[in-house]
Amino acid sequence: MAATLSSTKTVAALRSSARVSLDVLLVLVMTAVALWLLGKMWSIVWPLIVGLLLTTLTWPLARFLRRHGWRPALAASVVTVLFLLVASGIVALIAVPVASQSGELADGVVEGIDKLRAWAAGPPLNIGDDQIAGAFDSAVARVKDSVGSMVTYVGTGVSTVFNGLVTAVLALFLMFFFLKDGPRFLPWLTRQLPGRLATDVPVVAARGWDTLGAFVRSQAFVGLLDAVFIGLGLWILGVPLVLPLAVLTFVSAFVPIVGALFAGLVAVLIALVSNGLTDALIVLALIVVVQQLEGNVFQPMIQSRGLGLHAAVVLLAVALGGSLAGVVGSLLAVPVAALIAVVWNYLREQLSEPPREPGTDESPAGAVAPS
Template structure:
C-alpha cells in the first residue's frame, strides 16, 4: 500500500517549521547572552563612523595611522577634561558639607526655637532632637559610606573596562573598516555593490553630520549656561555648564533635564530671584534651540520626524540606557536611508520586470 504523498509533505513542513522556530529561538537567546559585547560593538561602530570624517580629512595630510591616533587622542581628552572640571568641585564641596552638618543642625534648632509656630510643631514631633541625633551619628556612618564608595568604585572600574574595550574596537574599525567594506562589496554583483556603496556612504555622512551638529549644539548650550550662571553668581558654574552640555546631547529631553538640575542649584543661591531668571532664560533658550539651532543643524542631517525621534530615543534608552538614547537618532537615520534606498531599488526592479513582461506580451501577440 503506497503512502499518501500529502502526509509526507505535511511531515516535512512540520519538521522544517519546528527546526526554523527552534533555530530562531536559539539565535535570539544567544543574542541575549551576548547583549553586552554586541552593544559595545554597536557603540564602537557608531563612534568609528562618526570619526571617519575627521580621520579622512587628516589622512590627506598625514599617514592614516597617525590620523587615527591623533583623532582618538582628541576624543579621549573630552571625557578627561569633563571629569577634571566636574568631579573636584563636587568632592571638595561634599567634604565641606559633611564637616558642617552639625553646625547646620544647630542653626536649624535655633531657627525653630525662634519661631513660635515651628516650636509648637517641634514640641509635638521632636524634630530638632532627631536632626541633632542624625548629625551626631553622621561620622559613625563612615563604614556605610566606605561600602557605598566601594560599590561605586566597582562600577567605575567596570565602566572604565567597557570604555577601554570600546576604544580599542574603534581603533580597529577605523584602521580596517574601509578594507572590510571593500571586501564585502567585492563579493556582490557590480550593480548591487554600487548601490550598497552609495547607501553606506550616505549613512556615514548622515551619522557624521548628526554628531557634528549635536556637539556644536551641546557646546552652545554649555557656553551660554556658563555665561548666565557666572552673571548670576551661581556656584559651580563650570561643572554645571559641562553637565548641561552633556545632557543636551540627549535628543528631545536632555536640555530640559539639564535645565532642571541647574534650577535646583539656583534655589540654594539667591531664591527666588536667581531661580526665576534661570527659568525664564531656560525657556527662552530651549525655544531658540528647538526652533532655530536644532532644525538647522540636526534635522537637515537626519531628516527624521519628531515622533520618530522620540520613539527612537525610547527604544534606544530601553535597550542600552543612556548610550542607547544618544545613538538612537543616528541609528534611526541610517536605517531610514537603507530602507529608502532598498524601496527605490525594489520599485525600479518591479518597473523593469513589468516593462519586460509588456514587451514579451506584445511580441507574443
Template sequence: MARADDSTLPPRPRARAGSSDEPRSPDDTVAFGMRVAGAWSWRILVVAGVVALVGFLVVQLRSVAIPFFVGVLLAALLVPFCNWLQRKGWPKWLAVAVNEIAVIAVVAGLVTVVVFQVRSGLPGLQAQTLTRYDELKTLLLDSPLHLTEADINGYADALLTALRTDSNALLTGALAVGSNVGHILAGVLLALFTTLFLLIDGRGIWNWIVRLFPNRSRAAIVGGGEAGWLTLTTFVKVQIIVAAIDAVGIGLGAFILGLVDGRGFPLVIPIAIAVFLASFIPVVGAVLSGAIAVFVALIYLGPWQALIMLGVVILVQQVEGHILQPLLVGSVVKVHPLAIVLSVATGGFVAGIPGALFAVPLVALLNGMIGYIARGEWRTNPHPSVADVTTPTTPIPVRRARRASGT
C-alpha cells in the same frame, strides 16, 4: 398560463469536484483581507523576533557593545576629518595618529578638569547643603503645618530613598560598562581600538560585511549603508554644535548669576561639561543636567537665584527644542520630534543612560538606510563602491549595459 411540466425542463448540471462552486481548499474560505492581514502578521512577528534577539544579545554583551557603539560614534566624527587630512597630502598613518591622540587628549583633559574642580568644590557644597537643610527644617518647624522633626526626617529619608532608587535605575546601563576601575579601563581601551580600526580600514571592514550577502542584494546594502553612515556622521557633528550651545548657555548663565550676586557661582566648569555630555541625549539631556545648576544655585545663593537659574535652563531648553533641534538635528535625522522623544524614552527604559544616548543615532542610521532602500535608487543608479564588492565576472556596469541592450 399553464405551468410547465418539470419533466420538460432541462436537467441541472451537477457540481463537479474541483469546480468554482465548491472551495478547493480550506484557505479558499478565508476572506482576502484576512489572508493579507495574516501574511503581514507573520512577517511582522519574524522581524520583531529578530529585533528582540539582537536586543537580547546586545544586553547580554553590553560590556562589549557599549564601548563598541561609543567607538562607532567617535569614528563617525573623526573619519571625515581624517579623510580631509589625507586629501591635503598627509600620510594615512599620520592622519589616523593625530585623530586618535586628539581623542585621548580631549577625554583626558575633560576628566582632569572635572576631577580637580569637583575635589575643590565638593566639601563646600556638602557643608552648605547641610546648612540649607537645617534652615529648611527650622522653617518647617515654625510653619503653620505643625510638622515635627520626626515627620521631616521621615520625609527626607523617603526622598533620599526615591532618589537612590531612580539613580540606580538610570545608572544601571552606565555601570554595566564596568563595575570597577579595571572594567572601565577595558571599556575605554575597546572604544579607542574600535575607533582606531575604523579609521584605518573602515571601508575594508564594511566591504567584508557586504560580501556576506548575496550578490544581487549588495547594491541595496552598499547604498543603504553609505546613506546611513552619511546621516550618522552629519548627526554627530550637528549634535556637538547643539551640545556646545547648551553648555555655553547654561554655563554662561550660571557665571553671570554668580557675578551679579557677588558671591560667585561654584562648579561652573563641571556643570558646563556635564551639560555638554548630557546634551548628546536630545531634548531631555540639557534639562536633566541643568537641574544640577539649579541645585547648586539653591544651596549656595538662595531660592530667588535658583529660580533665575531655572529660567535660564528652561530658556536654553526652549531654544534647543524649538530652534536647534528642528533646524539642525531635525533636518539631518528627518524624524518627527515626537519620535525622537519616544526613542529616547524607550532607550532609557530598556538600557538606562546608554540606551538613551544611542537611541537617536540608531534611529538616524536606520532612517537613512531604510529610506534609501525604499526609494529604489540602487536599481537605476548604484553607488560607485558597489563595484568593489560585486563578483568580478558580472560587474554592475556590464549588467546594466546588458539590460539596456536586451541581451
C-alpha cells in the same frame, strides 16, 4: 454562478491574508531572536557602538591628515592622543575649579542646612529641634537596618563603574582601528558579498555612516546651545563655577534625560549653597525652560534636518527607546530610527520603477522592431 465566484474570491483573499500574516509573524519572531542575541552579546556590541560614535566625531580630523600625506596609522594615533588630551582637559576643567572651591562649597552647604533648619523652626512649619533630632535618629536607624542592601548597592555601583571603564577602553581601541582601517572596510565588504549584495550593502553602509555623523554633529550642536544659554544665565546671576558647569552641561547632553537632570541638579545645588534659595529657584526655572526648548524645539528640528526624519518621529523614537531600554534606549533611539529610514529609502529606490518619459516607445533602447 455568481455565488460560486464570490466564494472563490473570498477564499483567495483569506489565503492571501493568511500568507501575509504568516510572513509578518515570521518577521516578528526573527526580530525577537535578533534582539535576544543582541542582549546576549551586549558586552561586545555596546563598546562597538560607542567606538563608532566616537569615530564619527573624530573622523574629519583623521581624514584631513590622511589627505595631506599622513600614513593611516600615524593619523589615527595622533587623533586618538588628541582626543584623550581633550577629554582629560574637559575633566580637569570641571574638577580643578570644584576642588579649589571645595572648602567654600562645604561651608556654604553647612550654612544652607542651618538656614533651612532655622526656616523650618519658624512659622508656618514650627518644627522644633527635638522633632528634627527624632527624624535624624529614625533616619540613622533605618540606615543601620538596611546595611545589607547598601552593601549590595555599593557592589552594584562598583561593578557598573568597572564595566564603564572597560567599555571606555575597548571603545577607544576600536576608535583607533576604525580611524586606521575604516576606508578599507567597504572594499573588503564588497569582495566578501555575492551577487547584488556586493553593491547594495556597501551603499547602505556608506549612507548609514553619513547618518551617524549627522547624529553626532547635531547632538553636539544641541549640547552647545544648552551650555551657552545655561552658562549665560549662571554668569548673570553670579553663580560660581560657571565654566565647569557649562562644560558639564555640554558633555551631559550626549546622555539623554539622566545627563540633563544631573547637570541641572549640580547647577541648582551650587547656586543654593553660594547665592541662596532665590537664585537657586531662578536657576532651576532657567534649566527647566532651556531643557524644554531643547527637547521640544531645538533637538527635533536640528536632528530632523540632519537625519532626514520628521520632528515628530524623533520625539516618538526617543519615547519608545526610553520605554524599552531606559537611558541607553533613549541615546540610541534616534540613530537607529535614522538607520532604519536609510534602509527603507534605499529599498524604495530599488523597488520603484524609473518613470518613463512621455512620447517614448515602450520597447528598450536599441531593440529591433518585429517584422
